[in-house]
Amino acid sequence: MKVAFIYDCAYPWVKGGAEKRIYEIGKRLVMRGHEVHFFCLKWWGGENKIQRDGIYYHGVGGKVQLYKNGKRSINEALYFGLKTFTGLDDDFDLFDCQQFPYFPCFSSRIHSQFKKIPLVITWHEIWGDYWYKYLGKKGFLGKMVETLTTRLTKHHIAVSEKTRQDLLNMGIDNIELIPNGADLKKIKKIEPSSLESDVIFAGRLLKHKNIDILIKAISILKKEYPDIKCIIIGEGPEKENLKGITRQLNLEDNIHFLPFLGYDELIAHMKSSKVFVLPSTREGFGMVAIEANAAGLPVITVDHPKNAAKDLIEDNKCICKLSSIEIAQKISELLNSNKIHTFYKNYDWNNITKKIEKYYRTLNG
Incomplete structure (x- = not known):
């Protein structure tokens, strides 16, 4: 099959769940004999079209600022939608367009109808009434x-x-559930980092990730664990604000900020930590929770209707309210316990790729 993925951001230049999904599935489809193309913004230097890990990357437009005032830029979404309309210049067996940032889905629909190519839309989350808050x-x-x-x-x-349930509630049927995953074999081989920590977070530094609540939880824990160490890995519009809170709470010796890291280095830091905390109130899946658990860490997340990551964690003892006090209590419990509830084993990228390949084939007869 000749498959075209469509999304504005591309891994490894931009690190996020949707980007990683396309990369992991795409390179495995290539290994299984398929031709994979990825239409995105041009995050790299040099030619507009490059090949990496067997995937053909098409830079349909120059990279632009993703966020404005801490929120996704509408202008960027419109820009990529337009560039997608003019950039899908080849014949494919199917399009797999990620739902965000919406406008490319409309461009893909036009190409799909004109060329009679099946269009798949991959949904990472449904916002619904959250749009009014945003x-x-x-x-x-x-x-x-x-x-x-x-x-x-x-x-x-x-x-x-x-x-899937949110889509069903909107009157949509014919929905295939194909989750995100982790490279379990690779994670197993990676050695721990020499930089040890007690608590770790990794992800985009956005308001709905609630890293400020985690920082306040570390401040509470410092009374019981004066030398507690927390690593926060990532970039985003909230970074300077979070660093300011860290200074205000006199936690410079306890909290260490790192930029986005390569995959091996990220997993190495996870393996040298003890507890992973994901205090987000909006997660379409929570791929990083799978990776952290596969790296041997218990995962704490919050009970919120927009947080799909909580559905991954079968042990309710690791799910709490969005409260610095409750998160601090959960961290303390896990630091004093050797129990690790595992839930990662059903999320291997190799099996997920086979499932999506089978689904794609049903669309091509």
Whole structure:
């Protein structure tokens, strides 16, 4: 098969769940004999079209700022939607367009109809009424675009059971559940980092990730564990604010900020830590939770209706309210316990790739 993935951000230049999903599935499809193309913004230098790990990357437009005032840029979404419309210049067996940032789904739909190519939309989360919180009064536009996107094709993939249920509640059926995963064999081979820590977080530094709550939890724990060490890995619009909170709470010796790291280095830091905390109130899946658990860590996350990561964790003792006090209590319990509840084993990228390959084939007869 000749498959085209469509998304504005591309791994390894931009690190996030959707980017990693396309990369991991894409390179495995190549190894299984398929031709894989990825249409995205041009995050690299040099030619507009390059090949990496067998995947053909097409830079349909120059890289632009993803966030404005801490929120995803609407101009960037419109820009990539337009560039997608003019950039899908080849014949494929199918398009797999990620739902975000919506407008490329409409461009892909036009190409799909004109060339009679199946269009799959992969859904990482449904925002629904959250749009009003994100955009205020303009939220109705976001919600309308999201709803219209569900009507562009009959072929939908949901990366989590929560997202599948949300789509069903919107009147969409014919949804294939194909989750995200982790490279379990690779994780097993990576050695721990020499930089040890007690608590670790990794991800984009955005408001809904609630890393400020984690920092306040570390401040509480410092009374019981004066030398507690926490590593926060990632970049994002909240970084300077988080560093400011760290200084205000006199935690410079306890909390260490690191930029986004290569995959091996990230896993190495996880393996040299004791507890992974994901205090996010909005996760379409929570791939990093799978990776942390596969690296041998218990994972703490919060009980929130928009947090699909909580569905991964079968041990309710690791799920708590969004509260610095409760998170501190959970961390303390786990630091004093050797019990690690594992849930990662069903999320191997090799098996997930076989599942999506089988699904793609049903669309091509």
